[in-house]
Amino acid sequence: MIYQLRFSEELKLDLWLKQAAQEIEKLFSPDSWNPPQPLGVRLILLKKALRDGLLGMVRTSDLCGLQAECDEGCSPAEENTAPDRFDKAKVNAPVERYSLADLRGLPEIAETLATAMRRHVPQLGSGWEKLGPKLAESLAPHLYQNELCGSTDGCTHSQAVDLKVRLSRKSEV
Numbered sequence: 297m298i299y300q301l302r303f304s305e306e307l308k309l310d311l312w313l314k315q316a317a318q319e320i321e322k323l324f325s326p327d328s329w330n331p332p333q334p335l336g337v338r339l340i341l342l343k344k345a346l347r348d349g350l351l352g353m354v355r356t357s358d359l360c361g362l363q364a365e366c367d368e369g370c371s372p373a374e375e376n377t378a379p380d381r382f383d384k385a386k387v388n389a390p391v392e393r394y395s396l397a398d399l400r401g402l403p404e405i406a407e408t409l410a411t412a413m414r415r416h417v418p419q420l421g422s423g424w425e426k427l428g429p430k431l432a433e434s435l436a437p438h439l440y441q442n443e444l445c446g447s448t449d450g451c452t453h454s455q456a457v458d459l460k461v462r463l464s465r466k467s468e469v
């Protein structure tokens with residue numbers, strides 16, 4: 297099973313990062329930051345940790361999405377019960393597709409990301425145990441299963457996209 301995160305025109309990855317960082321910030325007491333940080337800095341550090349953690353887990357390529365196969369084999373993962381789940385009738389709407397390799401289901405994806413985030417925010421002490429479940433909740437509406445995308449000629453022969461460059465254009469942290 298190949299898992300994939302998909303973000304639509306209304307909620308692209310960068311906006312998701314910002315919204316998720318705001319939710320994650322509420323998990324931690326301001327006292328658990330050492331040294332203490334103002335809210336704005338806490339949000340910047342968490343968004344950056346979330347971005348860097350996720351970028352270490354996902355792949356996409358420059359030709360991905362140009363072939364029908366990138367959408368034909370796609371279905372919502374079982375945890376994805378979002379009302380705006382992927383609609384085949386809207387297949388022409390801009391979609392960002394990010395493949396998650398070698399991960400088995402939402403809990404593992406969320407815990408792997410939580411562990412990666414923790415490495416990026418050494419200033420933050422207690423409260424990490426709540427992060428995995430929160431990440432699972434935030435990722436679930438965007439999680440799909442996609443057997444074809446990522447393994448077609450177009451996906452594998454195209455160039456990997458430097459996600460840091462793609463994101464940094466719009467994502468001032």
Ligand SMILES: [Zn+2]
Nearest residue numbers: 360366445446
């Ligand atoms: Zn693809």
